[in-house]
Amino acid sequence: MTDTTQTTRAAQTMRAAAVTAYGPADVLRPVELPVPEPGPGQVRVRVRAAGVLPFDIGVREGVIRPPGAQFPIVPGNEFAGTVDAVAPDVTGFGPGDPVLGFSLLGAYAQYVVVGADQVVRKPEEMEWAVAGGFSGNAQGAHMALTAMRVGPGDTVLINAAAGGLGTLAVQLARAWGATTVIGTASEANHAHLRSLGAIPVTYGDGLAERVRAIAPGGVDAALDGAGGDALRVSAEVARHPDRVITMVDTDQARRLGLPELTGTRTADRLAEMTLLYAKGRLRVHIRAEYPWERAADAQRDVGTGHGRGKVILTRWSAAG
Template sequence: MKMTAAALSAYGPPDVLRPVEVDVPEPGPDEVLVRVKAAGVQPFDLGVREGWVPPGAEPGFPVVPGNEFAGVVARIGERVADFAPGDDVLGYALLGGYAQYAAVPADQLVHKPVAMPWTVAGGFSGNGQGAHLALSHLRVGPGDTVLIGAAAGALGTFSVQLARAWGATTVIGTASESHHGHLRALGAVPVTYGEGLVDRIRAVAPDGVDAALDAAGPEGLRAAVAVTKKRDRVVTMVAMEEAAPRSARLGRHPLGGAPGRTHRAVREGGGGRAPAGDVPAGARGGRAPADRHTARPRQGGPHGRLSTRRGARTAGSPGPGGPRAGRGRVRATRVT
């Protein structure tokens, strides 16, 4: 049986990603065959398109990028007990997501919440796991005042909701003024980027913040260091070079192994509201530059994220949508 996939037959610019006919994958005894309905496009995919081979992937063409998707269970392996044909699911796998079907280990899937739109579910796992990982390392808990940089983006929107769910008393989110309403709706106190950022944060938290997650860049990291009581509770997901002279590098961390953090992010982060997105992280052992996405978020779509329905076409991504690659790993740096 054949299917359509968006695949690479060479590495290079966006137009090397083309629709091709390939065999439908055969699920193993512990795997689930998912008919993909929506998939996310992430900076990670840029690294794959330019020639980076994720750990565990076999080199050679064709390469079907993507590991972040949502869809309907088509078939299950003989040892799978938690899913049945017809179930709505979301999850990730090592490559293969830019396709009509993906064979996925059952422990990398969770059931999609009924209220969650497909375009959100298709890009859920990357940022859901990234936010869960970062806030866990920051030990966010009851009574904390937490600073989230780039809080209106995909990772930030997850992080605000998780911090609130874990008991943070005050969550301060940096964002452009046009996104302040979004942050207030999530329960965050918005502050605007730019000159005077530290003063604006201190006006909200005069005694400082307990933990800070930077997803904005060097300016955001410098502000986080200035206002956070202890530097071991500052993490950046993007400003690696800025952090390097004073950091203890966490390196690449598995984002949950099995349903892990995706499952907990679905359960704890608020099903349908969480957007889809990516931590702009480590395609080549460093940060994948956000200004070189193969596709851009649609205006009016999920905050900071592109997710496509199967059959939709996006810039540089023809054919059936496209997710994240590489078994949910992220590079984070903790400032010390």
């Protein structure tokens, strides 16, 4: 049996935002669902904050269909909260522990159940909103820069550098010793990028020339979060095509002969990034917080593809 004797659950049901059919943002609606029970090796977390990612939009639209997903589908693959219950075989975590973690689905809810190897302890220095939206972009940046072999002395180009992934990638590249980080963004975000240690350049026609004005010999590695022409330019100005990674345009990457990103989210990877945050090496900008009842609006916000930093679901009801 699951060990829930150390905590008292206030209700047998929980509030969540779920879809019962694929479609536009309006299909994401508040529902009541059973509180999930942790099985072997799992923990149940009472969610305090959850990040909103493009992946979640793909789930809602039916473009991304995780194996075994059945309606009602609760999106959300990054979260933070307190451990509510643990399975008998779980060690290292107990009720009340503040954690952040990752999953494919389920975080747009008051409770989520995941493997104990999918959570790490939340640093005291990390606010709940930041913790809720940290895992996805932090691990994505880590995987991408690992694949790009970013290291001391490198010149790195990052497209869409002002977004949730881009801002962490800029800071991680600097933390790993990159000498120069060039970030593409709209002019409104240039000051923000400078504060993170990047040299900002604008999108659009002439991008290759603007990059070469900063790095005449080309860049050592490039991370693309924009796709389209930005990815083509990234491949053009990179000295090593095998060090160009896109997060959004795999079809064009194949046509250009660029490698596909591979890697796995792990607790070790997440712990490494949370440690950098605790040491003050990473900052996360929260651009908007929405109550869980407005999860559809939060996804619309992310779906615009514009804006600086993270969109978070917070202000969960105390009931349940």
